[in-house]
Amino acid sequence: MDSDFYTEFENNFRGSREQIINVLSNYDGLIDYILDSDSKPSLLDIGSGRGDWIQKCNAKGFKSIGLELDPKMVNDCKKLNLNIKQGDALSLLDEFCEDSFSIVSAFHVIEHMSHENIKELLIKSKRVLKPDGLLILETPSIDNIIVSSKSFHIDPTHINPIHPDLLAFMIKRSGFDRLKYYFINGGPLQNSEADLLTRVFNGVAQDVVLVGSKSNQIDNSIFENPNLIIRDMSVGLTSLEAAIEFDNYSRNRYAQYDEAIFLMRKRITCLERQLQHYARLYDQNFFSILIKIIRKVKSKVFTFYVRFKNKIKSFFRFQFNNKSYITFIKRIYKIQSIFYLLRYLEKILDHIGFRVYQYKLVKKSKKMKEDFELVAKHDSYLATYFNSSDDAKNILKDLNKNSQL
Numbered sequence: 266m267d268s269d270f271y272t273e274f275e276n277n278f279r280g281s282r283e284q285i286i287n288v289l290s291n292y293d294g295l296i297d298y299i300l301d302s303d304s305k306p307s308l309l310d311i312g313s314g315r316g317d318w319i320q321k322c323n324a325k326g327f328k329s330i331g332l333e334l335d336p337k338m339v340n341d342c343k344k345l346n347l348n349i350k351q352g353d354a355l356s357l358l359d360e361f362c363e364d365s366f367s368i369v370s371a372f373h374v375i376e377h378m379s380h381e382n383i384k385e386l387l388i389k390s391k392r393v394l395k396p397d398g399l400l401i402l403e404t405p406s407i408d409n410i411i412v413s414s415k416s417f418h419i420d421p422t423h424i425n426p427i428h429p430d431l432l433a434f435m436i437k438r439s440g441f442d443r444l445k446y447y448f449i450n451g452g453p454l455q456n457s458e459a460d461l462l463t464r465v466f467n468g469v470a471q472d473v474v475l476v477g478s479k480s481n482q483i484d485n486s487i488f489e490n491p492n493l494i495i496r497d498m499s500v501g502l503t504s505l506e507a508a509i510e511f512d513n514y515s516r517n518r519y520a521q522y523d524e525a526i527f528l529m530r531k532r533i534t535c536l537e538r539q540l541q542h543y544a545r546l547y548d549q550n551f552f553s554i555l556i557k558i559i560r561k562v563k564s565k566v567f568t569f570y571v572r573f574k575n576k577i578k579s580f581f582r583f584q585f586n587n588k589s590y591i592t593f594i595k596r597i598y599k600i601q602s603i604f605y606l607l608r609y610l611e612k613i614l615d616h617i618g619f620r621v622y623q624y625k626l627v628k629k630s631k632k633m634k635e636d637f638e639l640v641a642k643h644d645s646y647l648a649t650y651f652n653s654s655d656d657a658k659n660i661l662k663d664l665n666k667n668s669q670l
Contacts, residue, residue: 269337271335271337271338271422272315272335272337272338272341274420275314275315275338278419278420282315282317282320285315285317286317286320286321288450289317289318289321290321291449291450292401295368295399295401295476296322296325296327298399299327299367299368299398299399300325300326302397303367303395303397303398305328305367306325306326306327306328306367306368307327307328307329307330307365307366307367307368308322308327308328308329308330308366308367308368308369308370309329309330309331309332309361309365309366309368309369309370309393310322310329310330310331310332310370310371310372311331311332311354311358311369311370311371311374311386311390312332312333312334312354312371312372312373312374312377313331313332313333313338313342313347313349314333314335314338314372315338315341315342316331316338316341316342316345316347316349318370318372319331319342319347319348319349320345320347322368323347327367327368329347329348330348330349330350331347331348331349331350332349332350332352332354332357332358333349333350333351334351334352334353334354336351339351354374354386355382355385355386355389358386358389358390358392358393359389361393362393363392363393364393364394364395364396365393365394365395366393366394366395366398367395367397367398367399368398368399368400368401369390369393369394369398369399369400369401370400370401370402370403371386371390371401371402371403372401372403373403373404373405373472374402374404375402375404375427375432376404376405376417376423376424376425376426376427377422377423377424378424379424383427383432383435384435384439387435387436387439387441388439388440391439391440391441391479394479396479396480397478397480398478398479399476399477399478400436400441400475400476400477400478400479401474401475401476402432402436402474402475402477403449403472403473403474403475404426404427404432404472404473405417405426405471405472405473406429406448406469406470406471406472406473407426407427407428408429408448408469408470408473408503408504408505409452409467409469409470409471409504410465410466410504411452411466411467412471413426416471429446429473429475432446432475433446433475436475436477437477440479441477441478441479442478442479442480442481443477443478443481443488444475444476444477444478444488445475445476445477445488446473446474446475446476447473447474447476447500448469448470448472448473448500448501448502448503449470449471449472449473449474449500449501450470450471450472450501451468451469451470451471451501451502452467452468452469452470452471452501453467453468454467454468458514460511460514460515460518461511462511464507464511465504465507465508465511466504468502468507469501469502469503469504469506469507470500470501470502470503471501
């Protein structure tokens with residue numbers, strides 16, 4: 266790997282110096298806590314990179330030292346007059362005195378280290394940390410699916426992501442008495458609506474920060490009251506929290522749909538009953554009864570005509586002369602004409618009956634509309650009376666008192 270590679274990599278994938286310093290403003294609460302409790306605040310930043318965190322803490326009044334392995338980044342930091350030592354952090358830590366620093370920090374460092382090296386780093390960090398100092402470790406959150414499955418692997422120097430519970434266990438096992446960790450820096454969709462499934466993947470916290478103290482000399486309130494730590498911190502959702510919000514939103518939405526469907530079915534049932542009522546009214550009118558009679562007569566004529574036509578034709582063909590046969594055929598066709606006439610009459614009456622029914626229905630609908638308008642008008646009068654009448658208001662007060670009893 267050439268000397269400029271990682272500097273260019275940081276600039277390309279991590280963001281500009283101004284952007285990172287702005288993100289590091291999340292830790293202003295911790296910085297202020299140290300400034301209030303330590304007259305000589307000092308910082309040891311492991312894996313200081315471009316020196317963004319050191320530059321920020323120096324501006325706040327800290328005396329800061331950084332440890333960095335990359336020579337190009339060390340030279341860039343020295344151009345900014347930052348105190349940076351080049352070399353392996355595990356070796357350089359031995360050069361510092363015990364209880365030297367108010368803050369020992371490592372931002373996105375431990376994912377570059379093996380398990381054994383992390384254990385050694387924690388033990389040596391505890392040695393150089395002041396009794397009332399703070400350990401700050403930030404690392405990518407494996408809880409974020411996009412981070413753990415995709416963006417984590419962009420950096421070729423990453424070894425393994427580490428579970429926050431495992432890291433917390435290792436920190437406590439190294440001798441730190443107090444510890445809290447928080448999921449921070451929500452993804453791009455953090456503030457999106459909870460109904461987006463993509464928010465579960467790309468809206469939850471992208472990093473996790475662990476804050477620890479090696480003794481009970483530190484003010485317990487900083488761990489008992491997490492707001493002291495996270496008041497300026499961009500705390501993000503976990504994937505489980507985002508999934509629960511998505512489920513709750515979905516349940517509420519489906520409940521609304523179910524309610525709408527229930528009301529629609531209720532309305533359909535009401536309409537069906539009205540249609541059945543109107544159908545009964547239609548069946549009971551004069552034209553409908555007359556049509557039923559015609560249909561019965563037509564059915565009997567047609568049945569007689571079909572059943573006996575061929576038999577009678579054969580009988581007349583053998584028993585009578587051609588003239589008698591022709592006369593009979595003419596009578597048969599007269600019967601058929603009567604049948605067609607009845608069918609035509611049925612259609613006319615059906616049409617007239619429907620028009621009469623339609624007219625009555627429209628008339629009844631207009632009457633109902635007028636009744637509704639009249640009721641609304643009376644309701645308006647009653648509302649006006651109630652708002653202007655002291656007697657009505659006194660009656661309402663009495664009713665409220667009785668209901669409370």
